[in-house]
Structure formats: structure tokens, C-alpha cells
Amino acid sequence: MHVKTRQHRLRVRYQETDQMGVVYHANYLNWMEIGRTEWIRAEGLPYRRLEERGLLLPVVDLQVSYRHPARYDDIVEVHTRVTGYSRVKLEFEYEIWRVDGAEESGEERSVLLLTGLTRHIWMNASWKPCRIDKEAPELYAILVESGGRDI
Secondary structure, three states: OOOOEEEEEEEOOHHHEOOOOEEOHHHHHHHHHHHHHHHHHHOOOOHHHHHHOOOEOOEEEEEEEEOOOOEOOOEEEEEEEEEEEOOOEEEEEEEEEEEEOOOOOOOOEEEEEEEEEEEEEOEOOOOOEOOHHHHOHHHHHHHHHOOOEEO
């Protein structure tokens, strides 16, 4: 089964860079969060609605490999996919690419900047683990269809 990947483009803001003129490393984590929330939104369940239902999705594990830097005003594209799920766990993988030439010539080249992974646990409003198949069966069905593996 093909793993469903979503893309989201961003422009690097000046405030995201450090004194060396490159994106400060922690900002990539923010972009990963944007990719994750936009993946969920694109599937028809905005994260806000999940929280209104008392569902939380904290990060319990994070892995990142930095390959190349991004700089101010670069266009970056966050590629996000669900690679694993269970009734209580969820795993996302990310690739962040710099997209060169997007505006000048219309011909794009991409450079891989980062690969990453986050693991999450579904929790209720009392911060107790919960089963997503019981709390939000429609979301669990989306995860099953996402192409990720059962973990």
C-alpha cells in the first residue's frame, strides 16, 4: 500500500535565522508540527476539533537528521506522512526540502534539508492514554487508510 504524503510550503522568515544567517535548528521542529497539523487538517479533522473532543497528541519521541541549512527567504516544503499507528500510538515521518527556482524560472530543484520522525501517544483531557479507535473511530479509519504500518 502506498503511504499518503502531504506537502506544505513555507517561506523562511528573518526571525527564524540565527547570527550565521541560517535557520536556527529548533525552528525545523516547528515546521514538523505544521506538517503534522496540516496532514490531519487535509484529512478533514482539524487538530482544533480533536482538542475540542478532549483528544491530545503529545510528542513522546523525536529523531532529527540535519543535512543542509535553510536560509532567510528560502522556500521550504515540509513532506509529512504517517508511517505507523496503533489504537494508542501514532508515528509521523518528515522530510523538509528547500525548493530552488520556484519563483524565478518556474523550474524547481529540491535539496533535502532534514529527515525526522516523531512518535506520539493519544491521550484524553485527563492526560491518560486513550484508544483512538474508541474516541474517534473516523480518525482511526483515516490512519488505517494512510498506508502506515501497525505498530
